[in-house]
Amino acid sequence: MINRLLPALLLLYSVSPVHAADAPGRIAWFGTLKQGLAVAEATKRPILLISAAPHCNGVSGIW
Amino acid sequence: MDRSFLSHAGVVAASREFVCIRPSTYESAKEAPFLESLFRGRSGNLENTVFAILAPDGRTRLCRTGRSPGFAYSSPDDMARAMQQILRKYPGTAPANTTLPLLPDVRLAINVAACDSTPLAILYAPDPATRPALEQKLIGLAWHKNLVGRLQYCVATKPGELKSLVATGVRPGLLVVQPGAYGTGGQVVTSRLPGASSEDLQEALQLGILLSEFQQKVMRTHVARGRQLGINWTTAIPVTDPGGRRRP
Numbered sequence: 143m144i145n146r147l148l149p150a151l152l153l154l155y156s157v158s159p160v161h162a163a164d165a166p167g168r169i170a171w172f173g174t175l176k177q178g179l180a181v182a183e184a185t186k187r188p189i190l191l192i193s194a195a196p197h198c199n200g201v202s203g204i205w
Numbered sequence: 206m207d208r209s210f211l212s213h214a215g216v217v218a219a220s221r222e223f224v225c226i227r228p229s230t231y232e233s234a235k236e237a238p239f240l241e242s243l244f245r246g247r248s249g250n251l252e253n254t255v256f257a258i259l260a261p262d263g264r265t266r267l268c269r270t271g272r273s274p275g276f277a278y279s280s281p282d283d284m285a286r287a288m289q290q291i292l293r294k295y296p297g298t299a300p301a302n303t304t305l306p307l308l309p310d311v312r313l314a315i316n317v318a319a320c321d322s323t324p325l326a327i328l329y330a331p332d333p334a335t336r337p338a339l340e341q342k343l344i345g346l347a348w349h350k351n352l353v354g355r356l357q358y359c360v361a362t363k364p365g366e367l368k369s370l371v372a373t374g375v376r377p378g379l380l381v382v383q384p385g386a387y388g389t390g391g392q393v394v395t396s397r398l399p400g401a402s403s404e405d406l407q408e409a410l411q412l413g414i415l416l417s418e419f420q421q422k423v424m425r426t427h428v429a430r431g432r433q434l435g436i437n438w439t440t441a442i443p444v445t446d447p448g449g450r451r452r453p
Contacts, residue, residue, distance in 0.1 A: 173308035191259060201438065
């Protein structure tokens with residue numbers, strides 16, 4: 143299915159006014175405390191932390 | 206999460222010099238006490254979201270902690286300014302972009318990717334020897350200016366970890382997954398072998414991003430439809446948010 147759609151998607155991408163390079167930026171998150179705290183300690187960089195539940199009243203796929 | 210703060214251009218720009226950590230609440234018994242130490246709600250328990258800015262030691266608080274950035278800052282501009290001030294005091298001694306930012310396992314990573322409407326990149330390495338070279342290439346791509354923050358990443362080492370994926374003939378290497386709307390499964394939309402070039406890997410990641418751009422969600426309809434479909438996410442530890450208890 144994806145293979146059949148690929149040419150059309152790439153064409154759409156090539157004419158799309160919003161490419162990845164132009165898209166609004168997003169924060170890059172470390173997904174675990176263990177890894178993130180280790181990187182912060184090693185690099186002496188401050189930490190931006192937000193924890194969130196990946197479900198709403200048990201329905202997943204949304205913060 | 207409060208996207209008006211976390212999607213603000215000034216906050217995103219400043220975040221590149223921070224180490225940004227987003228644990229998933231109620232998904233780790235080990236992480237919960239740390240989160241509780243930062244903020245408990247009126248009920249005295251861990252709530253769905255916790256916000257903090259901390260010094261590199263992971264203990265010193267650099268802002269008022271709370272449930273969201275709005276507890277500490279009057280506006281996204283205010284938060285961006287505060288982050289820049291913090292960076293003057295803590296400029297860092299090394300870049301933070303030399304590590305692949307990982308989620309702990311495939312199951313949770315698919316769900317987080319669905320929540321963010323981003324693709325998931327799985328480094329599938331049943332043979333540990335194949336992991337380092339591919340991971341090194343992915344690190345460079347994960348922090349590339351065109352890709353940073355636009356995908357989730359995790360590692361899988363056993364075929365059983367991929368059981369929720371729709372895929373044929375999965376081989377070790379990079380698997381780019383389009384998560385289902387509810388994050389309980391996903392489809393491998395493209396893959397690359399461990400020896401693929403960085404350019405080839407980047408093309409695969411960008412295809413995943415392109416596909417994810419077609420996803421849009423509205424909280425109310427997403428939840429209502431999820432209930433109709435019987436979606437019921439099982440958390441690792443009990444939900445203690447007064448407004449966020451799971452249905453019986």
